[in-house]
Amino acid sequence: MKTYGIIGYPLAQSASPAFFNAKFTKEGIEAQYISFEIESIDELPGIIAAHPDLQGFNVTIPHKVAVMQYLEGMSDGAKAINAVNVVKVTHDADGKAHLWGYNSDVIGFTNSIKPLLKQHHKKALVLGTGGASKAIVYALGQLGIECLSVSRKASDKAIAYGDLTQEIMESHTVIVNCTPLGMVGHGIDRCPDIPYSLIDSRHLLYDIVYNPENTLFLQKGAARGAETKSGYEMWYLQALASWAIWNEG
Numbered sequence: 001m002k003t004y005g006i007i008g009y010p011l012a013q014s015a016s017p018a019f020f021n022a023k024f025t026k027e028g029i030e031a032q033y034i035s036f037e038i039e040s041i042d043e044l045p046g047i048i049a050a051h052p053d054l055q056g057f058n059v060t061i062p063h064k065v066a067v068m069q070y071l072e073g074m075s076d077g078a079k080a081i082n083a084v085n086v087v088k089v090t091h092d093a094d095g096k097a098h099l100w101g102y103n104s105d106v107i108g109f110t111n112s113i114k115p116l117l118k119q120h121h122k123k124a125l126v127l128g129t130g131g132a133s134k135a136i137v138y139a140l141g142q143l144g145i146e147c148l149s150v151s152r153k154a155s156d157k158a159i160a161y162g163d164l165t166q167e168i169m170e171s172h173t174v175i176v177n178c179t180p181l182g183m184v185g186h187g188i189d190r191c192p193d194i195p196y197s198l199i200d201s202r203h204l205l206y207d208i209v210y211n212p213e214n215t216l217f218l219q220k221g222a223a224r225g226a227e228t229k230s231g232y233e234m235w236y237l238q239a240l241a242s243w244a245i246w247n248e249g
Helices: 016-027 041-050 066-070 076-081 105-116 131-142 166-171 216-223 232-247
Strands: 002-008 031-037 054-059 086-091 097-102 123-127 146-151 174-177 204-207 227-229
Touching: 002 016, 002 041, 016 031, 016 232, 041 066, 054 232, 066 097, 076 097, 076 105, 076 131, 086 232, 105 131, 105 204, 105 227, 105 232, 123 131, 123 166, 131 146, 131 174, 204 216, 216 227
Parallel strands: 002 031, 002 054, 123 146, 123 174, 174 204, 204 227
Antiparallel strands: 054 086, 086 097
16 A cells, blocks of 8 residues: 655644545545654664655654655755655655655645735744744745744844844744744744744734644734734645655656
């Protein structure tokens, strides 16, 4: 039986197994989708060896960058982003597995946020600097939006949360949470430490977290009159893109 799956840690929040297994049942596809909860990416070769029928898998926190060391090649988009969330597995005549990386986060995020963008949305704050944020920065850049990354510690690529001034908050009217804060398994009573008092109706807050759909980050934004959007649609669109990648060619 063809096998698909997802690697990450933790995976209690992932809706992918239920989505794909329901899809297989509904469409009469002889396949299964398995959660491979691995704390270290070093466990991946064992999963590949134990599942010779593995056709592909999704990649989530915290392995979107680390998984690249096991790939034989990547799509142009994944190379530009430097992060992978979809891996296609092919097998040669001897049964050896070959892994190829893609990024469907860009597709899902772009198609989800684009209808919400207004003329004054010229600059964005991207909260977090992990693998997911790389896709978001790339997508926003393609949409003509200038990005400023925010992290717990300042670096040459990001400012610290404590550096967020009133001027920055007023000029950056799109704010995207790319951290796991607020996600099931990462503390649903937590949110990024930004000055929410400086948010108003001109702001658009987008959380790539989809479980729960209404995170504390979004609740605080809505309380200030901002437009908000959960990551559920992004997740759904990237899941469809993943299936297309695994079955192309």
